Amino acid sequence: MRIGCPKEIKNHEYRVGLTPESARELIADGNEVWIESGAGLGIGATDAEYVDAGAKIVDGPDPIFAECEMVVKVKEPQAVERAKLREGQILYTYLHLAPDPEQTNDLVKSGVTAIAYETVTGPRGSLPLLKPMSQVAGRMSIQAGANALQKEHGGRGVLLGGVPGVLPGKVVVIGGGVVGFNAAQMAVGLGGDVEILDRDPEVLEKVGTFFEARASTRFSNKTNLEDAVRQADLVIGAVLIPGAAAPKLITRELLSEMKPGAVLVDVAIDQGGCFETSRATTHADPTYTVDGIVHYCVANMPGAVARTSTYALNNVTLPHALRMARNGWKEAMRRDPHLAEGLNVHAGKVTYKAVADELGHEY
Template sequence: MIIGVPKEIKNHEYRVGLPPAAVRELGGHGHQLLVESQAGAGIGYSDADYGDAGATIVGSAREVFAQAQLLIKVKEPQAAERSMLTPDHTLFTYLHLAPDRPQTVDLLASGATCIAYETVTDAHGHLPLLAPMSEVAGRMSVQAGARCLEKSMGGRGVLLGGVPGVEPARVTVIGGGVVGQNAVAMAVGLGASVTVLDRNIEALRQLDNRYGNRIRTLCSTRDALEQSVIQSDLVIGAVLIPGASAPKLVTRDMLRRMANGSVVVDVAIDQGGCVETSRPTTHADPTYVEEGVVHYCVANMPGALARTSSQALSNVTLPFIVALADQGPVPALLADGHLRAGLNVCAGKVTHRQVAEAHGYEYTEAEPLLRQLQTH
């Protein structure tokens, strides 16, 4: 199979779909790798590195799209990339379609088979291809929040861990999943006063067992959430409903009652954000102030830590890419229900229930559609 790796073109996105080590692995399976020139340059991988790994270097994304059957990316295809998709393509990347109608419309029109990293599952009901980026984003959220609390960034001028004789910053983490767990780890490590909220008592129990009285765990009722948010210096939104838009848990009224210069980091922004006032920002212009609160809502946070993120992502995506390439997309999707859970759009149909509900499309069950395609 011909596997293509275009250079990412989203604002300040330096990650790459396949590092050279993964290219070498796929080449060992007999596949041809096409890599756009400079695809990995932002994180220290040269064209020569890819050439040494067995890839053919091509000069433009258009050449990659024209020749490749399986396209491996990191971020959702931008409008220029979507215009090059055809029914002969299988696209494997993060999509986050529920809050993004224009992308959904374009992918349906393309006829391509589009598999989203973020909805692939495992035997435990987890999201293994989302987890490494959630780990990076969770840890980075505290770094970003600490920076935004500095006066020069519009913040209150509060040091996250305080100093002897001065209390530390109060941090509220909304969500005890992978993002929340990693945010808690960083915030506790920096000496902040940490509260974490979730409706999953088992998740809270695990955090309580790990940190004891170094954190406060609360069942996420409206009252508990409101009181925690308005008393916080830093709020981290770490809410996820797989495949669906994030619920707006933090309201504008709550933000009005926070101290001026407080900070919100909405990690859920890829799925529309869990803060009412959130809107996507970029690494080039990451923050804005609304209701006196600094908002950090960068939609590709791990892109700032691109080398670590690319390697971590490739570690978990490579076995699925091998399966797609070795077996062919339709047989691989039929053989693996967990990979099939990642199929969001196929042959002009929406094959993920939450995406269909978000945009008012008819939901098409993936397995019968794939069996129909297999017979043609």
């Protein structure tokens, strides 16, 4: 199969659909790989590295959209890219169609076969192609929070790990799923005094067993949550209620009872945020202060560590790409119902029920 990877054009997107290493694997499996010149520069991968891997470098995105059977990307296609998609072509990328009627209509009109990373499933209802981004965001949340705790960033001047003779910072992680677990790992690694709150007894058991005495756990009810937040130097918001907006767990009123200069990192901001005072920010201007409490609410945290994020994403997307190239997408989906869950649009129809229902498309 001829597989193409254009340069991402969404504002501030530095990731790339295929690393040179992934291109090499696809080529070793008998495929041809075309890469748009400069596509890898955002992660420090030069055209020469792709050429060494056996790929062909093409100028601009047009040859890829015109001649490749599968297009591998990171972000949803932008309007100019959607205009280039062709009937029968496979588009393999993050799509997030439910809130995006315009994109959905364009994909339907194009006749493309669109496979969305975010709806490919794994065992026990997991979303393995989303997981690496939650791992990245979770780990980054502590880095971002530690930074914001420094005086020059408005924080209370606390070093998370403390020093001998001085207590460490108190880190409260709300939600012990993928983001929360990874945040807790980093906070424990830095020597912080870490507490994890969740509502799911199985999650509490899992994190409790993993961290043993290195972190404490508490059931997330109003009383426990407010008590933990009042003591915190750094709070990580890492909750998710699938299919719903994040619940507002910290009210503006509660901010006044927190330590001045404490930091809130709202990782759940992409689902509306789990603090009442959260509003989405960007990497260019990531923090703001409300009632003396520093807020960090960047909605696309993994974008700042594009290289790590790209490699983590390729680790989970490449195996499916290889199987689709080898067996054709239909046979690959017949053999793997989890991959079949990724099919969102095919031959002029929305093929993912939740998207069809949300946007009023025929299913």
